[in-house]
Amino acid sequence: MGEESNKKSDPKGKGGEEIAGLKETNTGIRVKLFYDPTDTPRFNYETSLGNPGQYPYTRGIYPSMYRARHWTMRQYAGFATSENTNSRFKFLLNQGQTGLSLALDLPTQLGLDSDDPLAKDDVGRLGAAIDSLKDMEEIFEGIPLGKISTSFTINSTASILLAMYVVTAEKQGVSPDQLRGTIQNDIIKEYIARGTYIFPPEPSIHLIGDTIEYCIKHVPKFNSVSVSGTHICECGATPAQGVAYPFLAGIAYIREVLNRGYPIDEVAPLLSFHLIAGGAQFNFFQDIAKLRSARRLWAKIMKERFNSKSEKSMQLKFSTGGMGSGMTEQQPLNNIARIAFYSLAAALAGTQSMNLPCFDEAYAIPTDEAIRTSLRIQQIIAYEIGIPDVADPLGGSYYIESLTDFFEKEISAEMERIDALGGILRCVEDGSIQKQLARQAYQAQKKFESGERIKVGVNRFRIDEEDRELEVFELDPQTLSRQVGRLQRIKAERHQATVEKALEALKAAAIEKTNLMPYMIDAVRAYATVGEIVSTLKSVYGAAQHLGIF
Amino acid sequence: MPEKRVIRVLIAKPGLDGHDKGAKIVAKGLVDAGMEVIYTGIRQTVDMILRTALQENVAVIGLSILSGTHLSICEELMKKMEKENLRDTLVLVGGIIPQKDVHRLKEIGIAEVFRPGCMLGEIALFIQNRLAKDTG
Numbered sequence: 001m002g003e004e005s006n007k008k009s010d011p012k013g014k015g016g017e018e019i020a021g022l023k024e025t026n027t028g029i030r031v032k033l034f035y036d037p038t039d040t041p042r043f044n045y046e047t048s049l050g051n052p053g054q055y056p057y058t059r060g061i062y063p064s065m066y067r068a069r070h071w072t073m074r075q076y077a078g079f080a081t082s083e084n085t086n087s088r089f090k091f092l093l094n095q096g097q098t099g100l101s102l103a104l105d106l107p108t109q110l111g112l113d114s115d116d117p118l119a120k121d122d123v124g125r126l127g128a129a130i131d132s133l134k135d136m137e138e139i140f141e142g143i144p145l146g147k148i149s150t151s152f153t154i155n156s157t158a159s160i161l162l163a164m165y166v167v168t169a170e171k172q173g174v175s176p177d178q179l180r181g182t183i184q185n186d187i188i189k190e191y192i193a194r195g196t197y198i199f200p201p202e203p204s205i206h207l208i209g210d211t212i213e214y215c216i217k218h219v220p221k222f223n224s225v226s227v228s229g230t231h232i233c234e235c236g237a238t239p240a241q242g243v244a245y246p247f248l249a250g251i252a253y254i255r256e257v258l259n260r261g262y263p264i265d266e267v268a269p270l271l272s273f274h275l276i277a278g279g280a281q282f283n284f285f286q287d288i289a290k291l292r293s294a295r296r297l298w299a300k301i302m303k304e305r306f307n308s309k310s311e312k313s314m315q316l317k318f319s320t321g322g323m324g325s326g327m328t329e330q331q332p333l334n335n336i337a338r339i340a341f342y343s344l345a346a347a348l349a350g351t352q353s354m355n356l357p358c359f360d361e362a363y364a365i366p367t368d369e370a371i372r373t374s375l376r377i378q379q380i381i382a383y384e385i386g387i388p389d390v391a392d393p394l395g396g397s398y399y400i401e402s403l404t405d406f407f408e409k410e411i412s413a414e415m416e417r418i419d420a421l422g423g424i425l426r427c428v429e430d431g432s433i434q435k436q437l438a439r440q441a442y443q444a445q446k447k448f449e450s451g452e453r454i455k456v457g458v459n460r461f462r463i464d465e466e467d468r469e470l471e472v473f474e475l476d477p478q479t480l481s482r483q484v485g486r487l488q489r490i491k492a493e494r495h496q497a498t499v500e501k502a503l504e505a506l507k508a509a510a511i512e513k514t515n516l517m518p519y520m521i522d523a524v525r526a527y528a529t530v531g532e533i534v535s536t537l538k539s540v541y542g543a544a545q546h547l548g549i550f
Numbered sequence: 551m552p553e554k555r556v557i558r559v560l561i562a563k564p565g566l567d568g569h570d571k572g573a574k575i576v577a578k579g580l581v582d583a584g585m586e587v588i589y590t591g592i593r594q595t596v597d598m599i600l601r602t603a604l605q606e607n608v609a610v611i612g613l614s615i616l617s618g619t620h621l622s623i624c625e626e627l628m629k630k631m632e633k634e635n636l637r638d639t640l641v642l643v644g645g646i647i648p649q650k651d652v653h654r655l656k657e658i659g660i661a662e663v664f665r666p667g668c669m670l671g672e673i674a675l676f677i678q679n680r681l682a683k684d685t686g
Contacts, residue, residue: 121622194568195568449670550578
């Protein structure tokens with residue numbers, strides 16, 4: 001990064017060449033010893049930055065940033081059954097958390113009911129099990145949905161969970177237009193990195209279009225998609241790819257809805273992004289600059305390519321999260337320091353919401369203590385050390401601005417490259433993106449193994465830790481039988497004919513390609529299960545293929 | 551001199567979890583170490599893994615498990631391998647495996663458990679040494 005090294009300015013001294021030359025950072029990006037005004041030749045305050053809250057939003061999307069309101073602090077949580085998750089949510093709200101982030105178990109994410117033979121090992125393990133509306137109602141029992149925002153890490157079954165949330169709110173007396181929160185609903189990155197896809201790409205994207213369209217009409221304060229770069233980064237993407245791919249995915253979802261006749265400024269404001277600050281490839285200043293450049297580039301894309309007139313479309317809202325790949329099993333308390341740096345970078349980059357990894361990430365899902373510690377890190381940054389007082393405090397730094405320009409160029413170039421190859425969907429369907437990320441991840445592993453890339457406590461500064469043992473979260477072994485029992489009770493109590501009628505109507509709508517959301521809502525209201533709804537859709541859509549490539 | 555046979559390895563991703571970066575890295579690493587590697591792709595049942603292992607006639611099965619389901623998956627696999635007379639196949643596990651479960655996994659016949667932070671070279675060396683011992 002930067003065309004020339006600083007050699008000229010520091011020709012003297014032993015090893016001057018090497019010390020003053022370009023140095024490759026842990027991300028593979030080469031940097032100079034120091035930066036000066038010649039590194040940002042096109043810098044213009046108005047067009048490059050603008051004040052916070054002004055186009056192109058490089059400095060943040062809101063004029064008063066964290067003075068008006070801190071980022072939303074939410075830790076990803078949820079396990080076992082709805083009672084367990086409900087009490088963990090109440091614990092987190094009592095600890096001062098300001099939003100909820102619901103983790104769902106894998107069967108729920110893959111559309112399998114808890115009594116499915118394929119689900120038996122995974123029920124309630126990595127998140128809460130949701131089979132029917134009953135589970136959703138109980139998870140939010142005593143939590144006023146009109147006052148809290150909830151983020152759902154859910155993709156293939158996002159439309160079903162959204163329908164359940166809307167009906168749960170309705171039963172609490174809260175109308176859909178008061179609901180705030182996010183469903184992840186980003187299928188493209190599931191094919192690339194996270195693996196919870198069910199249907200083939202085309203109908204999956206159609207379904208995402210349905211949820212966005214439904215939210216435009218009925219749940220306007222809800223982010224109907226959280227397009228995610230974090231998982232892609234965890235899987236080997238470069239920092240620029242970690243923004244370029246979600247941008248391309250976001251544009252694919254936007255186009256799906258534009259094709260249905262909606263104007264850009266009704267669609268774009270319902271998208272949010274989930275980007276990485278941290279993880280195995282964390283570089284403090286680069287992560288901050290990358291997020292600033294993402295804001296600037298998105299604003300330009302919306303304005304110049306999509307002719308957006310609304311600020312809300314041009315303002316890139318993002319949460320920062322994930323980053324578990326940066327956590328080490330060795331000397332686990334070191335992770336607390338890493339988490340603090342991730343969190344600080346995210347705050348300096350002007351994030352809207354944070355969820356941090358936990359120090360026991362490499363052991364199991366977090367204990368209460370680990371999850372509270374990550375929340376406390378956010379609170380220390382928000383309340384103790386003066387970070388929220390000034391918006392974009394690094395703005396104007398030669399290095400940061402030069403990096404911001406660099407990333408904007410890199411992200412644009414990667415987007416153009418993928419478009420030239422036929423677009424993001426094509427590159428996901430033929431596995432070329434997956435192959436490239438696997439190759440990059442392997443190269444990173446080799447650099448780690450050769451010692452070229454340092455991980456403190458793992459390949460440097462190791463200690464003998466024979467006795468190391470953290471207190472680790474243990475899943476109650478009765479979880480499966482408890483959840484299956486609940487499911488059986490629901491099935492016995494519900495009105496079977498209504499369920500069947502709702503599922504038939506859903507199937508007919510899927511064949512007709514009309515918006516499925518109203519049919520989803522009828523089905524969940526009748527206590528049709530996630531598994532039943534997904535099987536119904538599978539009979540129309542078919543199933544996605546797994547690519548065993550590496 | 552006897553011809554040296556190439557070691558065939560099946561890298562498998564059992565269960566519902568789709569995070570397979572680690573599985574792919576290990577697969578590539580073993581290829582670089584001179585082995586032939588087949589990767590199953592995600593969401594495999596134990597039966598699917600066994601079928602592939604038999605078809606491909608592998609000497610080693612490497613399971614990548616990050617979701618905490620290692621004990622039940624490995625117990626099922628080892629039981630079924632016994633039935634299929636696959637006792638000589640080396641079974642390795644890698645992923646998010648708490649230290650306290652390592653002993654139990656070895657008890658049921660898992661040859662080695664590779665936990666976070668381990669090096670590819672360790673895995674390749676372990677396989678080579680163990681197979682050399684078994685055949686030598």
